[in-house]
Amino acid sequence: MAEVRVENIRKSFGAGRPVLEGVSFSVADGEFVSLLGPSGCGKTTLLRIIAGLEYAYSGRLSIGGREVSDVPPKDRDIAFVFQNYALYPHLTVEENVAMGLKLRGVPAPEIARRTADAAARLGLEPLLKRRPAALSGGQRQRVALARSLVREPRVFLLDEPLSNLDAVLRERTRGELKLLFKRAKGTVVYVTHDQVEAMTMSDRVVLLHEGKIQQVGTPEDLYRRPASVFAATFLGAPPMNIVPRADAERSGLFPDLPEGDLLVGVRPEELKVGEGREAAIVVVEPVGSYTILTLDAGGAAPRAARPRTRSGGATCRVAAPSGAMHLFDAADGGRLPNP
Amino acid sequence: MRSTLRGRALFALAVAAVAAWSLAPFLWQAITSLKPAAEVAAVPVRYWPSVLDFSSYAQVFKARPFATYIWNSFVVGVGTTALTTALGVCAAYAFSRLGLPGGRAALIGILGLSLFPGTVLIVPLKMLATKAGLLNTRTGLVIAYTALNLPFAIWVLKAFFDRLPRDVEEAAWLDGLSRWQTLWRIVLPLSAPAVATTAILVFIFSWNEFLIAQTLVSRDAARTVPVGIAMLSGVTVYEVPWGQIAAAVVVTTLPVVAMVLAFQRRIVEGLTAGAVKG
Structure with a gap:
C-alpha cells in the first residue's frame, strides 16, 4: 500500500x-x-x-x-x-x-x-x-x-x-x-x-x-x-439557503449581521420551525422522513427541512439560531469567520 | 411484426426470386459445362443436356495448364489478402488511435488516390514492374493488388476501430499489455467481423482481377485464372469453346464460394459463442 x-x-x-x-x-x-x-x-x-x-x-x-x-x-x-x-x-x-x-x-x-x-x-x-x-x-x-x-x-x-x-x-x-x-x-x-x-x-x-x-x-x-x-x-440536500446580506437583514431572521458585502447561509435542516418570526408557507414537499418547506420571510425565501410530516397552515414561525449561520464574501464566495 | 403464414410465404418467394436472379448466370454456366459439344450452341436452345458430358472439364486442363493458373490465383489471392490485411490493420489502428498530426489529411489523400480509375494506372504499373524486375511474377501482382486495396481496407477498418470502446484498451494497458499486444490480443479479436469482411472482399478482388494480371504477366508460370479463361480458344479464331470456358468458370468459382461460406460461418460462430451462455 x-x-x-x-x-x-x-x-x-x-x-x-x-x-x-x-x-x-x-x-x-x-x-x-x-x-x-x-x-x-x-x-x-x-x-x-x-x-x-x-x-x-x-x-x-x-x-x-x-x-x-x-x-x-x-x-x-x-x-x-x-x-x-x-x-x-x-x-x-x-x-x-x-x-x-x-x-x-x-x-x-x-x-x-x-x-x-x-x-x-x-x-x-x-x-x-x-x-x-x-x-x-x-x-x-x-x-x-x-x-x-x-x-x-x-x-x-x-x-x-x-x-x-x-x-x-x-x-x-x-x-x-x-x-x-x-x-x-x-x-x-x-x-x-x-x-x-x-x-x-x-x-x-x-x-x-x-x-x-x-x-x-x-x-x-x-x-x-x-x-x-x-x-x-x-453538499447537502436540500442545499444550503444563501441570501444576500440586504435580503437577510430585511427578513429579520438573522439578528446582528456584520457589515460588508456578504452572503448569508443557513442549512434548511438547521432553521427552527415553530419559533421566531412569522413566515408564509409557499410550497410543501414531503419526502417521507422529513418535509421541506419553502417559506416567504419578507425578502428571503428560505427552505426549511422539518422532521416528520406537517399538515395544514398557510404560515409558520421560523428562526435561524446564530450558531447555524455561515457567512461568505459576496465577491469571491469565500468563507468569512462568524462574528 | 407478426409473422403470418402468408407473410412468410411472400418472404420466401422474394428470397427465391432474388436467389434465382443472382444465381441464374452461374447455373447456366454450370449446365453449359456439362453439355456435349454439339448441344452447347444448339438452335433452338436446349436447356438441359441429353447426357451429362464431362469432357469439357478434361479439355480445359489439357488445353491450358489450368492447375498452374489456379495455384497462381490462390497464391496471389492469399498473399494479397495477408499483406493488405496486415498493413491495413496497422495503418487503420494508427489513424484511429495515435492522433497522428495530419492524420485526417492523409486519410482523405488515401481516399482520393483510390478514386483513380484502374486503366489510368496500367501503363505506369507496367513500367514500374519492368524496372523492378517484377514482370511475370506473382510478387508483382501481389504488390499491385495490395496497393490498390489498401485504401479500402484502411477506411473500413478505421471506421470499425473508431467504434470500439477506448477504455477496454486502456484497461489492457493497465493490465500490462503493450500497444502491439493490445492490438493483437484485444482489438483484433473484437474486430474479427471487420477484418474477415475486409479479407474476403480483398481475396475476391484479387481472384477476379483481369486487367493488371493481363498486363503484368505474359507467361503461364505466373498467369492467373481470369486471364487463363480468356486465353481459351478454339481451333480457329471464329470458334469460341463455350463448353470449356463454362467448365473453367465452374472449376475456379466453386472453391472460392466454398471458402467464403466456410469463413463466414466461422465468423458468425465466433461472434455468438459465449454471448448467450459460455
Whole structure:
C-alpha cells in the first residue's frame, strides 16, 4: 500500500480553458479519498492522470514516495475501475480477472488461488465461465472490481463505479464497496459526482470545481464548515439557503449581521420551525422522513427541512439560531469567520 | 411484426426470386459445362443436356495448364489478402488511435488516390514492374493488388476501430499489455467481423482481377485464372469453346464460394459463442 501525492497538476486539452489549474492534495496510505464535483470539474481527468492514461501539462505525482510522472500505467502498481467497466468482451469472467496476473508472470497455481479468492469475495464463482455479454450490469461491475482486487495493487482508482447501476443496487453496493476496500487495506481514490457516495464512503473528500480544489477535508468538515458558497450548496440536500446580506437583514431572521458585502447561509435542516418570526408557507414537499418547506420571510425565501410530516397552515414561525449561520464574501464566495 | 403464414410465404418467394436472379448466370454456366459439344450452341436452345458430358472439364486442363493458373490465383489471392490485411490493420489502428498530426489529411489523400480509375494506372504499373524486375511474377501482382486495396481496407477498418470502446484498451494497458499486444490480443479479436469482411472482399478482388494480371504477366508460370479463361480458344479464331470456358468458370468459382461460406460461418460462430451462455 502506498501514499499518493499530487502536486500542482495542470492540464488543458487544446487551447480552451484549462481542465485542471494547479491541483495539489495527498492521500495517506490506506485512506479512502473521494474526488467530488459536478460534471466537467476535471475529476475524471485528474484520476486518469494518476493512472497514467493522461499526461499532466505540469506538476508532480508520486505513488509510495516514487515520482511516477514518466512511469507507464502498467508499472505504477495501480488498479483502475472504469465507469462502464471496460471488461474484455471476448474473454470469460475468469480470463478477465486473471489477465493482469498472467501478464505479470505470476505462476499458474498462484493465479488460480487469487482468482478464486477474488471471485469468492465478490460472489462470482457461478459466473467464472461466462462472458461479459451474459452478465447483468451489477455482475459486470463486480467482475470489474474483482479484476482490480486480484492484482493486489498499492492504489485503487475508481471512476464513478456505481453510476451505471440502478438506485437500489447502488445503495447496497455502496456499503459493500466500503467494506471491501477496508478489508483490502487499499489506498483508494474514488471519483464521483454523487455527494451521498462521497459523504458516506470517504475518509476525506476533495471537492473540485472548474479545475480547482474548493475544499479538502472530512465529510463532516465539508458539511459543517464549507469553505465557499459552492461547497455550501453542492453538499447537502436540500442545499444550503444563501441570501444576500440586504435580503437577510430585511427578513429579520438573522439578528446582528456584520457589515460588508456578504452572503448569508443557513442549512434548511438547521432553521427552527415553530419559533421566531412569522413566515408564509409557499410550497410543501414531503419526502417521507422529513418535509421541506419553502417559506416567504419578507425578502428571503428560505427552505426549511422539518422532521416528520406537517399538515395544514398557510404560515409558520421560523428562526435561524446564530450558531447555524455561515457567512461568505459576496465577491469571491469565500468563507468569512462568524462574528 | 407478426409473422403470418402468408407473410412468410411472400418472404420466401422474394428470397427465391432474388436467389434465382443472382444465381441464374452461374447455373447456366454450370449446365453449359456439362453439355456435349454439339448441344452447347444448339438452335433452338436446349436447356438441359441429353447426357451429362464431362469432357469439357478434361479439355480445359489439357488445353491450358489450368492447375498452374489456379495455384497462381490462390497464391496471389492469399498473399494479397495477408499483406493488405496486415498493413491495413496497422495503418487503420494508427489513424484511429495515435492522433497522428495530419492524420485526417492523409486519410482523405488515401481516399482520393483510390478514386483513380484502374486503366489510368496500367501503363505506369507496367513500367514500374519492368524496372523492378517484377514482370511475370506473382510478387508483382501481389504488390499491385495490395496497393490498390489498401485504401479500402484502411477506411473500413478505421471506421470499425473508431467504434470500439477506448477504455477496454486502456484497461489492457493497465493490465500490462503493450500497444502491439493490445492490438493483437484485444482489438483484433473484437474486430474479427471487420477484418474477415475486409479479407474476403480483398481475396475476391484479387481472384477476379483481369486487367493488371493481363498486363503484368505474359507467361503461364505466373498467369492467373481470369486471364487463363480468356486465353481459351478454339481451333480457329471464329470458334469460341463455350463448353470449356463454362467448365473453367465452374472449376475456379466453386472453391472460392466454398471458402467464403466456410469463413463466414466461422465468423458468425465466433461472434455468438459465449454471448448467450459460455
